[in-house]
Amino acid sequence: MAPLDPHSYADGESPLTTHVALTLYLDFATCSLHGSALLTLSAPHSGPLSLDTRSLTIHSAIDPTSLSPIPFSLSPPDPVLGSQLSLSLPAETPLSSILLSFSTSSSSALHFLSPSQAASPFPYAYTQCQSIHARSIFPCHDTPAARIRFSALLNIPSSLSAVMAARHHARCDPVPSEGGLSCPDSLWCAPGRIVEQFVMDQPIPPYLFAFAVGHIVYRDIGPRTRVYAGPDVVDEAAREFSGTEEMIRAGEKLFGPYDWVRFDLLVLPMSFPYGGMENPRMVFLTPTVIKGDAAGAQVVAHELAHSWTGNLITNKTNEDFWLNEGFTTYAERRIVEVVQGEERAALNMGIGWRGLNRTVERFRDNMEFTKLKPCMQGVDPDDVYSEIPYEKGFQFLWRIERQVGRPVFDEFTKKYISTFKFQSIDTETFIDFLKANVPGIENQIDLRLWVEGTGIPPDAMEPVSAVYNKIKTLASEFKNGQMPGEDEVAQWNGQEWELYLENLSSNVDPSQALALDARYRLSESRDWEVKVAFLELAISAGCKEYYAEAERSLKQVGRMKYLRPLYTALAKCSDEGKMLARRIYAEARNCYHPIAQGVVESILSKHA
DSSP states (O other): OOBSOTTOSOBTTSOOEEEEEEEEEEETTTTEEEEEEEEEEEEEEOEEEEEEESSOEEEEEEOTTTOOBOOEEEOOOBTTTBEEEEEEEOSSSOEEEEEEEEEESOOSSEEEEOTTTTTSSSOEEEEOOTTTTGGGTSOBOOSTTSOEEEEEEEEEETTSEEEESSEEEEEEOOOOOOSOOSSOHHHHTOTTEEEEEEEEEEEEOGGGOOEEEESOEEEEEETTEEEEEOTTTHHHHHHHTTTHHHHHHHHHHHHOOOOSSOOEEEEOOTTOSSSEEOOTTEEEEOGGGOOSSSTTHHHHHHHHHTTTBTTTEEESSGGGTHHHHHHHHHHHHHHHHHHHOHHHHHHHHHHHHHHHHHHHHHTTTOGGGGSSSOOOTTOOTTTTOOSIIIIIHHHHHHHHHHHHOHHHHHHHHHHHHHHHTTEEEOHHHHHHHHHHHSTTHHHHSOHHHHHHOOSOOTTOOOOOOHHHHHHHHHHHHGGGTOOOOHHHHTTOOHHHHHHHHHTSOTTOOHHHHHHHHHHHOGGGOSOHHHHHHHHHHHHHTTOGGGHHHHHHHHHHOOOHHHHHHHHHHHHHHOHHHHHHHHHHHHHHGGGSOHHHHHHHHHHHHHTO
C-alpha cells in the first residue's frame, strides 16, 4: 500500500474519511474522555482499513447498519505516529461508515486544568491538535490530506459551557445514547450534565478540530466577531481586539471573500502552548497577546490570514508546511501594512529576518530542516517546529513579488486561492501552478534552490525602513556601552524593544544587561516578547540575578515561544542553571499542555 503521508498510517489506495459524527463525554474528575465516532468514508470499502490513534483505548468497532462487530487490532505505539488501528471490513458487503467507541486519559491534544491551574473557580479543558494530535482525541485519518466535515455532541458539567471551532447548534439536556458510546447512559444522563451540539459544514483538515470547556463568557466586537474568555479577561481582550473587523475587510480586499461566516476569538488560560491557533470560525489565543496597546492585533492578523492560506488551502503533508505558514506570514504582513502602516509591517519583517537567521544557526548540525520542503520521515513535527516555514516561506513569496511586481503577484495570489480553495495541495502543485501562471518565472528565480536548498538563499532580503535601520544602529552601539536615550525610545512599544534586543550582540556582559534593565525595567515588562527576550539575554550573559524572575515566568506561562528560550538559556548557562531548570519543570509540568511538556523535556535531555 502506497503511503499517503509520512505522519499517518493512511494509505493512498483506501478511501479517506469525509465526515465524522462525534459524541464526547468529558470527565473532569478523572481527566478522561469517553466517546464514539461515526466515520463516513468517501466510497464504500471492503478489506483492510487503517486509522491513526494515539493513547486511545478502542472498545468496539461496529457496522452501524447491521450492528455487526468489525474485527480490529491496535499496533504497538510508535513514538511519533502512535498506534495503527487496523480494521477488517467485510468483503461481502463494502461499508461506507464505521462506528467506533473509545476512551483516553492521556491525550496529547487534550489538556485538563484544575481550578487553580486555570486561575478560576472552575476547571477548564481545551484541545490543541496541530500537527498530528487529533488522533489522540478520536480515531481518524490524521493527515491534512483528509478534509472532514463533522458534528459533535459534548457532554459536560452544566456549570460550564463549551465552545468549538464550528457552528453552535444547541445546548440541551442529555438523552440516552443510541449505542456505541464508551460510557454508560448512567454517566451520560447523570444529573448536573448538559450537552452542547456543534456542526462544521465545511471540510477542514483534522488538525483544525478544536474545542474548549470552562467558565467562558463573551463580548461582541463586530458584526461577525465575538471575543470569548474568562470573566476576568474578556473586557480587556475585547478592547485589545476591537479592530478585528477592519482587518477582516482588509483581508477580503487582498485575498477574496471570507468564507468561514464568523471569525470569533477565544482567549485561553496561560497554559496554551502557542500564540494563536487558526481554528476556523474560532481562533484560539494565549492571553500573552493582550498587551494593552492593541499590539496583540498582529497575532490576530496572522490567524486571520490563515482563513485564506492554511484553512482554505492546506498543506497536503507536514513536509509542505511552508504552504500554510509562509503564505500566511506574507498575508499577515500585507494586512498589517494596510491597517497599521508600512513601518509597522517592516518592523514585523525585521523581527522575522532575525528569527530566520537564528533558526538556521539552531539547525546548523542538521540543515535538512532549513529546507522549505524537508524530509520528515520518522521525524516528530513538534521536535523540528521552527520559523523556517514561516520566515523562509515568506522570503520566497516576497522574492517572487519583487520579481513580478505587486499587482501581478496580487492577481496570482487571488487566482491561487480561488483555484485550490477547500483543497490540500503539495509544494509541487504550487510550483506547477506558479510556472503556469507566471510564465518564465523559473528562469528568473532559482525555484529549486528556494524549495530544496538549505539555509538562506542569496537573493533573500533583509527589510529596509527608517525605523528598522535606526533600531539596528542603536543596537550596534550597545557593544560600546552606549544605551539608547530616553528620547529615542519614548515612542517605542514592545515590537521596537523586541527588535532592539534581537539585534544585540550575543556576548553582552552581565554589567551591561543589568544597566539596561536598571534604566528601562525590561525584566518587568508587561509585554511577554520583551520580558522573555531580555531574560534570555541576561541569563545567557550570566546574570543570576534574573533566575527568580525566570522561575516566576516559567511557572506562569505555557507558551512554547517563551518556554524554549528560557529553559534553553538556563540549561546552557551553568550546572546551577541546569538544576534550576529541572526543578522548575518538575513543579510546573502539570500546568503545561502535553505538547509543551514534550518540548521542554527534549531541551532538558539535550543539555543534560
